[in-house]
Amino acid sequence: MPATPAVPDGKRPTLADLATRAGVSTALASIVMRGAKGASAATRERVLEAAREIGYRPDARARLLRSHRSHLLGVQFGLQHPFHADLVEGIYATAEPAGYQIALSAVTAERGEQRAVETLLDDRCEALILLGPQAPASRLTELAGQLPVVSVARHLRPPVPGLEVVRTADDKGARQAVDHLVALGHRAIAHIDGGKAPGAADRRRGYRTAMSRHGLTEHIRVVPGGLTEAEGAEAAQVLAASHPCPTAVLAFNDRCATGVLDVFLRSGIPVPGAISVVGFDDSHLARLAHIDLTTVGQDIPRLAHLAVDRAIARLDGRDTGTGEQVVAPHLVVRGTTAPPSTAPAT
Amino acid sequence: MPATPAVPDGKRPTLADLATRAGVSTALASIVMRGAKGASAATRERVLEAAREIGYRPDARARLLRSHRSHLLGVQFGLQHPFHADLVEGIYATAEPAGYQIALSAVTAERGEQRAVETLLDDRCEALILLGPQAPASRLTELAGQLPVVSVARHLRPPVPGLEVVRTADDKGARQAVDHLVALGHRAIAHIDGGKAPGAADRRRGYRTAMSRHGLTEHIRVVPGGLTEAEGAEAAQVLAASHPCPTAVLAFNDRCATGVLDVFLRSGIPVPGAISVVGFDDSHLARLAHIDLTTVGQDIPRLAHLAVDRAIARLDGRDTGTGEQVVAPHLVVRGTTAPPSTAPAT
DNA sequence: GACCGATTGTAGAACGTTCCACGTGGGCGT
DNA sequence: ACGCCCACGTGGAACGTTCTACAATCGGTC
Secondary structure, three states: OOOOOOOOOOOOOOOOHHHHHHHHOOHHHHHHOOOOOOOOHHHHHHHHHHHHHOOOOOOOHHHHHHHHOOEEEEEEEEEHHHHHHHHHHHHHHHHHOOOEEEEEEEEEOEEEEEHHHHHHHHHOOOOOOOEEOOOOOHHHHHHHHHHHHEEOOOOOOOOOOOOEEEEEEEHHHHHHHHHHHHHOOOEEEEEOOOOOOOOOHHHHHHHHHHHHHHHHHHOEEEEOOOOOOHHOOOOOHHHHHHHOOOOOEEOHHHHHHHHHHHHHHOOOOOOOOEEEEEEEEEEHHHHHOOOEEEEEEEHHHHHHHHHHHHHHHOOOOOOOOOOOOOOOEEEEEEOOOOOOOOOOOO | OOEEEEEEOOOOOOOOHHHHHOOOOOOHHHHHOOOOOOOOHHHHHHHHHHHHHHHHOHHHHHHHHHHHOOOOOEEEEEOOHHHHHHHHHHHHHHHHHOOEEEEEEEEOOOOOHHHHHHHHHOOOEEEEEEOOEEEEEEEEHHHHHHHHHEEEEEOOOOOOEEEEEEEEEEHHHHHHHHHOOOOOOOOOOEEEOOOOOOOOOOOOOOHHHHHOOOOOOOOOEEEEEEOHHHHHHHHHHHHHOOOOOOOEOOOOOOOHHHHHHHHHHHHHOOOOOOOOEEEOOOHHHHHHOOOEEEEEEEEHHHHHHHHHHHHHHHHHHOOOOOOOOEEEOEEEEEOOOOOOOOOOOO
């Protein structure tokens, strides 16, 4: 039965209306509505019934204006990043059962992180979960001084006090990718990096380390890229035109890899026939059978769960150990990698 | 200069703190902060300066608890739909300059529309903008009774009072796609439909009408599909296995088309060599050079702009004419369509 | 010098909720 | 009978704003 607002005027029913209707005080009505103890089963039932009748819904704003706890987690995410969409999905799944609401604030081409965070603060979020923040560390530190902040997927060298970090072991991920390619027989493996994007430094380092460890130091080649398809495409152009073209490429992330794939296919360079491509994230994108990208998988549900968990832990005063949670990545082999066709040059 | 909270205790500075600091009443401080008239230039400057010093930011919840206008537009969107992401981007771009905030509520596999809308209502949004809502019309009508509701991209036959509709002329879009394919020489054109997804009925109808108009009634073929890659892939399997395989396919949307593309490519059916594929939406997805999908473009910025505009118009009491805004689609020809290779059978 | 309107400012009551400090009343041990 | 505790319930003060009065000041006009 759809709730017919049984209050005379067009106004939305308030706690006072509910209390009048049920014949109790507003305080008691409040107790019942939020499931606190201090009401008998009989009245509880009566109030609930009245609430149903008049279609009462508590006003979230008034509620959290009064109670100092808002039970609201602010989440900043990149609207166009499939990886972030997946994370948000996981965040909802963990936060709502735990009794926390999520306030989303999107970062787009025209709407910067600064603006996104400002609106979250104005909404009186209790804690901030930032997905792949690009803001300078100083800004994050400043924020962390005001409220608990969890940075997801970005590595911050000096553990900033009050700032929680949840991330994938990016260096290890890059290493897994290189190991896989080397095992297939590749030697000339290039890396399209993410510039100053979150995680980029670690992936670059992991790549370099792994290459050295395989004795391929002289084949190390890092091409500037970025985290969008366009940037990946640009880097691919550079690689395709370069004289000793690599036989394999490790891209910064899946979006970047998609751009790379695109350029190669259009240039008539078969993948993985002539060149292998590896992405990073294992977002929905990579799983599309059409793209079928070999990629370094991040454990997205786990990252999301940890992020929410860390935020709540901090709010509950449970002190957390290191302030950093590192999740292991795992290689997902799909169709964009294969042994090199040409004999490997020393 | 990053605001150093100059208030003794850890609390966030309040309007009273600001007033004290600036040596004025809270009322006056309020006037200055919201840029209302009634303060001299001198005091205005003094208050603003004080605000900067103590890092004061107005509390959004308290503000809108008091003022009956909340200037908050609730937006329900599908987290995994690139088309929705594009719309949200456009909505931000229109709403924020107009002085409206956006509250986002995502619909995911585990979080239904009902839940998404509930949280928006609890946040005391003034109006709802629903992107591609799947809820039954009765539910939408009920909502529209409570507050202005704008439904984007879904056609509702009987203009529900109080419900604004902003949509693309889906039938016309489907017709454009068919016309394009027929002009290329195709006759056996199949349609993978979207079931009960928003817009699906119109696209199906547009497809049928266009086919009849070209005298291709006997070639009409509608295969059940959906709005995800998986559903598109499934439909493509069916088509590929069917005996007289069509030479062209109009998919319900870009995601669906991507799934179709994938199956064909894996089955060794060249696109557009053996079969042409057309999508719908022109989302980011279609534009990826890697996918390069011919698609029926929806004017996303315009849809977004209209949605916000209609919502605000209703809030301002400006009565709106028909309650329905229909935007013309335009075909975007890319690389997945070409003349059929086999001679067309009558 | 009284009156006026405009301008600048203030006090205090909302808004819808939660929290705190109390009233009840009844059961029960002494 | 008395105290005492407990479960249940109430009144009223917050929370941080905005809004509706109304007060003070000032130059200007008759």
